[in-house]
Amino acid sequence: MENVIYFDNNATTNVAPEVLEEMLPYLKEFYGNPSSMHSFGGKVHKKLEEAREKVANLLNSSPTEIVFTSCGTESNNFAIRGVLEANPEKKHIITTRVEHPAVLNVCKYLSKKGYDVTFLKVDNKGQIDLDELRDSLRDDTAIVSIMYANNETGVIFPMEKIAQIVKSRGIILHVDAVQAVGKIPIDLSKLPIDLLSSSGHKLHAPKGVGFLYIRRGTKIKPFMLGGHQERGRRGGTENVASIIGLGKACELAMNSFEEEMTKVKGLRDKLENFILENIPYTHVNGDRENRLPNTTNVSFEFIEGESILLMLDKYGICASSGSACTSGSLEPSHVLRAMGVPFTLSHSSIRFSFSRYNKEEEVDRCIQVLPEIIDRLRSISPFWNEKKGKNFKKVEN
Amino acid sequence: MWEYSEKLKDHFFNPRNVGRIDDADAVGEVGSIACGDALKIYLKIRDGVIVDVKFETFGCGSAIASASALTEMIKGKTIEEARKITNKDIAEYLGGLPPQKMHCSVMGWEALDVALKSYEGKGKGVEHVEKEDEGRIVCHCFGVPEGLIKKAIVENDLKSVEEITNYTKAGGGCGSCLMDLEEILKETRREMEFENKVKKCIESEIRPMLMRDGGDVEIVKVEGEKVYLKLKGMCAHCPSSTYTLKAFVEAKLKESVSENLEVLEG
């Protein structure tokens, strides 16, 4: 596709050219199995371990604590179910209402299987109440699973405080950091998180690879049984090329935090500020103070998100929406609903998520076409026309 | 991304008949912001013909396209002709809709229905017809009345609760109405089957007999086990028409459809 303006980097990212470069030899000539005894396989093994080191470095952890998986969803399943299996006497789980389905649906499933699950509330900024977390901890709490940063709003949870509260009771803490890894620095030598999930394709590595950080000494059962790969914690021949790509991507991310905080944040802020200042009845969803530098979630009142996306798509601009219509379900985003965002706003929410590969011209192009798109759709909307007319009645939910 | 037809995209990007008619003769408004889509259509009617139509909508791509299509379809039509249009026609006009988007076409159908009823009920003027004749609200999440669910089942030959959700949204929220939907589906399918049997019997056995004597019969409606019929042709004037209905038609239907069936003059 020509002229794609890709503002949907929380959904997936492009593979960095350096990453692809690093991977190619392992898809071509170096096809050996890292478990083999011969030196042809041994060479691959060595490269694999280098990648593990790079991943560990990004989080300031040790390579032996990194287990490669196939994706973020697998990492989340592994973490939660692996801990429960290793601690069968504990029947309580704590998570939040705004988790990604890869955690939420695991927890819902477990609650049907006899586990007691506490789903922590969030306020209208998308933040949890730390007192509620503290009060929910029980002697039989097996695991607390809380995301680092929200995929829809970019809201970052106060992880230091969360970790302190949970660890003061000696309970295992799992963090779904799929959206945070590579975007903001995470230092696991200071942050007492036990398990942390991540996915390659959110940080410019390919799809189909992820990892789970397992702090040394954490009681957890393997999720995938098989060979002795990953020190017996995850059987199955390694996705060698992708893991090597992931290692490279982590190395690149290490050196890009500065760029994330300046360039990427700058692009995000430029678009966001333009919208808020120039398009009436627009609102940013989520805590603007504690947010990923690359994400904005904006509601355009009185119109529906899917129609905005379709119009943007015509100009090659990719974004996503929390509206019901885009998801195939009939309910708008569970995250916005949990935050108490009124229906009027959640149906009209659009998420723009940037990466260091975006350019300022792209933001300018979006700024050029967006007001007209919103105007056009609003001119069709009965609610907008009512709003403009005198007989406007506020629609309450 | 949804698979939208070219025609649908055209109606989305260039919607026809957008706007309002301030002195409309009939207005139909359905949906709400909370439900995620809403549609308001305005009709101008002269001598039983829809001479002008405009719409405003809040919704996704296929909702906007369905509304646009509907206005094109009814413009210049008589009320009688417009009344025959169903959601199926709207979907067809657009070259089909993704299954999960069928409710957009149903919304158009519903708005047209409300508009025409408002016109009939009040003669003229802008009135909002409440959904009272649509029966109780079955799905509270989306405010879907029983009448609409039944209509959608019959018109589109729906066979599962999932399809009901695709067409009417009912059941797509908290899910607490799913049991009710299951019941309504069973009940409606039973009624449909009953009606089909009646139709078949009349077509293949009763009408040929009557037509031999220059008569004919037409089904007016079927309600539960009551079948309302109207004799036509020679039969209509025949002094023994009531006898014909009861002794011949009813007996025949009882025999081939159900013992408890009753034939009435409609």
Ligand code: FES
């Ligand atoms: S009542 Fe029907 S889905 Fe909630």
